Amino acid sequence: MNFASDNWAGAAPAVMSALARHNSGFEPSYGNDPISGSVNQTFNEIFERDVAVYFVATGTAANALSLAAYAKPGGVIFCHTDSHIQIDECNCPEFMTSGNKLVSVPGTNGKFTAEALSGTMTAFPYGVVHHGQVAAVSISQASESGTIYTPAEIAAIGEVAKSQGAALHMDGARFANALVSLGCTPAEMTWKAGVDVLSFGATKNGCWCAEAVVFFNPDDGRNFEFFRKRSGQLLSKSRFAAAQFEGYFDNGSWLSTARHANGMAARLDEGIRALGGKVAWPVEANEVFPILKRFQSETLKAAGARFHEYTATDWPETLAPAEDEVCFRLVASFATSEEDVETFLKAYADVI
């Protein structure tokens, strides 16, 4: 019953098999291997346009370097109060952008609206040197609360961003989970809605170590090779990353693993709600955030369930944990079994 994180899983079979398939023989290093070339082509197909793709080692690096490409001296980057780049990346975005400031935009359900963004941005009028200058807007898809922006919501945010000269970045650490949840195309969820650059995460959804930065306007990435190398993110045996992506995309493996993970989360959500349990946010991807009395949560742990507590700034009004309550996060991945879900729900039924 392990729901601690989707990066507690190993690599999916399709990924391991691609790694084995491409292990023998010699291939050029530093991105010049033919597997990288072919995977780049797959990215073009997935996004229905020519994109510039750069592999990096971690999701944090993907986010920070995406933002570095649009950073400015005194630059300001807008993101959700509870976003990963604001809370969980140890200032990597600030460091990689040479000191751009991350300004929080509030919003319930882990998302902010175009209106909220616009409101926050008014504190940074054009040309006022003391306050810095607008550089980028970043949204997470899926969000830290496991919720999803619709293409229309993204487009509205994108318009506000563009109107202020800001680039729009999407942190897609759980891109596939969001995609299969929406049922739209990758293009509709990104550049067609105004996204300029995407952190395309594959690690959580089935790889060992496969993250990519995708520029929808390839020219925006003209300096990116240098940003990547100067931060020690250019993998020498680059075929190793390329092979993972090849396996990831093979036969739609990535969509299957994401669907499975989302399905397991939905089952958890349904089960909990059916038992009268509280869940903080709508379950739209592969994460469920139940709220329990602390002693109930401890009983679940004692029964063998693994999960982390979760603290947000923006709680839904009616659901914020009370003094004696705790919110915890259940994350499903390709490796989550139906059995584990059922076992958990039984244990949950016992404590509630």
Next chain:
Amino acid sequence: MNFASDNWAGAAPAVMSALARHNSGFEPSYGNDPISGSVNQTFNEIFERDVAVYFVATGTAANALSLAAYAKPGGVIFCHTDSHIQIDECNCPEFMTSGNKLVSVPGTNGKFTAEALSGTMTAFPYGVVHHGQVAAVSISQASESGTIYTPAEIAAIGEVAKSQGAALHMDGARFANALVSLGCTPAEMTWKAGVDVLSFGATKNGCWCAEAVVFFNPDDGRNFEFFRKRSGQLLSKSRFAAAQFEGYFDNGSWLSTARHANGMAARLDEGIRALGGKVAWPVEANEVFPILKRFQSETLKAAGARFHEYTATDWPETLAPAEDEVCFRLVASFATSEEDVETFLKAYADVI
């Protein structure tokens, strides 16, 4: 006949097998997995003392972050004119150290002496704010010229470094190759000779993506977790790196692969010399640097040999390439076959 680089090879069998062995089930992320714990213990045993070990994604990151741990405002880092950190890392050390300066120390054979270091350091007297302050000294073992510092040479350099308050860093991208060449212990080649921090490279010698920063005085690394995370180098599925190291060390696999690579390089060297060929530097690890007329080099390429040209600043006096000559680099790895070596030598015999 591929001698382009040791990072053109895939992963060694022991490494692939360890990855497969540890692929199933759930393990804590971000370095808290038990495999990491056990590998850390192996590092302690290898170095005969408690060391602090941190995995990172690339050799460049290992070098730059090692140096960041000892960086100072206005800091100066001394390294060989032709060193990787000076020439081949796109200013990653400068960036990660927030602008420390890399000052070149000259020296033949890809190495500098304690005397040369001392001489270069005189331009940076203590407390002269304009010139900056001495922060660290970095040596490469094996060097970019495929040569090796003896423990005595390292110790002499270490003494100069210490006398000026500088930490001593070793870029061990080819640590194993140097180690088996010297036949000494890892401890003798490092902390017993005054090395404070080591970039322990495993990728070139048989892993996919496995590099570690090793602090011999663990307290020196007290901030390192933060340096690592803020540069996007904390791998989420950390067991993936740990498993590679486990396989790497398993049954002395790392020493075997290094011995094989060195042996192939020695065979190339002997063969070339036996044919009256010129080789720029003594072959002490897994790299050979022949010098040929340019047309001869082109003929070799046409015969199917793959290698890169190499340009140094410090040529051995009697061997610097003439106008119509070119120096090229042959790198052997665990994947280099005896057949390829023999084929190459036959082709070489034909052109010379």
Next chain:
Amino acid sequence: MNFASDNWAGAAPAVMSALARHNSGFEPSYGNDPISGSVNQTFNEIFERDVAVYFVATGTAANALSLAAYAKPGGVIFCHTDSHIQIDECNCPEFMTSGNKLVSVPGTNGKFTAEALSGTMTAFPYGVVHHGQVAAVSISQASESGTIYTPAEIAAIGEVAKSQGAALHMDGARFANALVSLGCTPAEMTWKAGVDVLSFGATKNGCWCAEAVVFFNPDDGRNFEFFRKRSGQLLSKSRFAAAQFEGYFDNGSWLSTARHANGMAARLDEGIRALGGKVAWPVEANEVFPILKRFQSETLKAAGARFHEYTATDWPETLAPAEDEVCFRLVASFATSEEDVETFLKAYADVI
């Protein structure tokens, strides 16, 4: 009727006279002049202990470099929501600290309490690498709202800071105004209350360009000369800064100019309140923040009054400007005349 800012004034007579007095002849540059030596001694006397004093060119530099001296990789710096370092320094603190994050602590009256600080800090538990590590706490004395921390309030904040391993910085852009307002000693307002480092501002209160960073534990500044020089803040003709400070301190000139400025602000405050006007915060130093209908404010401008509008995040509950209202800032300096104050109050009486 110019109340736009205390840096719209020139230099006070004592300062101009010291500059003239020290203009002739040759003096060592870069801080080695005897005037600097003598001024440093004056600082020791003022603070009743040996302090380490470093002149820099601007208040922003003083703040950012003070913080740089205590920065950490992934470091977090706590400051008021409306503080100058958070709002008005174009990310200079983030840049100079290589990406430390400024986290806002809320609080009314431009100040935060020890409790509020403690609450905000709980989101940054020790050793959680994702969130970064606590580095420093910064308070402004006087605050952006023209209010003042009592020594007891500072001490309480200092205790929270120390308990979390954070240094305590004071932004003293208006240090003298706060000092004469409290009527305590400089020591009581700083190191005796737990302050580690002070941005000692003299420009606003009568100099041309004279700011200093003061370390109360001189060893904390051991690297500061290098921080200063690497950011281009080491003045070559350093006697020019030293001379200003000499004039500033001469015969208590700095206390007189501050008292005058505070007195003018108090007169404005009393006058406005006597006329039934609203003032956002208690006037404790040299700034007054009246709230008027926008048309009234425009009428005042038309009458020749110069001031800036002011926007805060933390408004006093009962005083936040309504839709049709505006808060504006009146700043008094040594150059503010009683006449101007009276003229303003007459104009104010006309519009209210």
Next chain:
Amino acid sequence: MNFASDNWAGAAPAVMSALARHNSGFEPSYGNDPISGSVNQTFNEIFERDVAVYFVATGTAANALSLAAYAKPGGVIFCHTDSHIQIDECNCPEFMTSGNKLVSVPGTNGKFTAEALSGTMTAFPYGVVHHGQVAAVSISQASESGTIYTPAEIAAIGEVAKSQGAALHMDGARFANALVSLGCTPAEMTWKAGVDVLSFGATKNGCWCAEAVVFFNPDDGRNFEFFRKRSGQLLSKSRFAAAQFEGYFDNGSWLSTARHANGMAARLDEGIRALGGKVAWPVEANEVFPILKRFQSETLKAAGARFHEYTATDWPETLAPAEDEVCFRLVASFATSEEDVETFLKAYADVI
């Protein structure tokens, strides 16, 4: 007999008088004062085109921020081996450019040629990510050796720079000294010869604290206000800098002070040579570099002469100091008197 440095002098009378003239009353801060506006216009006239001018506090800041405006990730900046930015700025250029690398170009007489630049640049071919990317070229006018580039030499360097996509920066800490020495126009010495950005130094030649960054293509400075503010270089009482420049330019004061300084240096040079003394480099501006036996130099000091020793990397072949010799630097400024020069020459005659 003080020849230690031109920044051991105070401020010239025209500068002091302008400061006094503009001291009273209120003026907008942060560069919005009318004096700044009028001085900017003077810069346009001096350079015969519309330029963008930004005041900063120090020459080091002017250099580093000029380069920051053209920096790139992994960027490389070419400068003379003995240049101030390479040797004497405590890595400020590296810091302000977020880790660009300063690569030395050799050359006698403190200058490098277009050919030498071109040769050094070949190690940085376009698009090789490991080596970084060409960003800028910097020359010093006058050089650290007191020599001067002719407009033709600058133009040749500018052509090489442009052909590689590099901006051309001029460190004009002693701009006026070079200008009056050449007898050309400011335009001919700068943008007409390909200079993109200039550190216009006025401090050494008669101001207290007045340095400017001048962009000849104003659009190149579009982000400069943010670069300046984020490094704490935006002076609050900006009229103070503007007034100095006003006095500096008044009635050609700056040219007179430079002519005087150069004349004093020429007199020193002639006197020393007439006595059979050695001088390391041609005296083309306001610096003289005699070479003496160490005991002779000590005798001069004992006689009351103040100067610094000087160490270069690129010595003129026939003049490099022998073991028992020392090179020292004599700097003349507006404050250097003929009497001091004569007294020095007499003392020199006694020791030689």
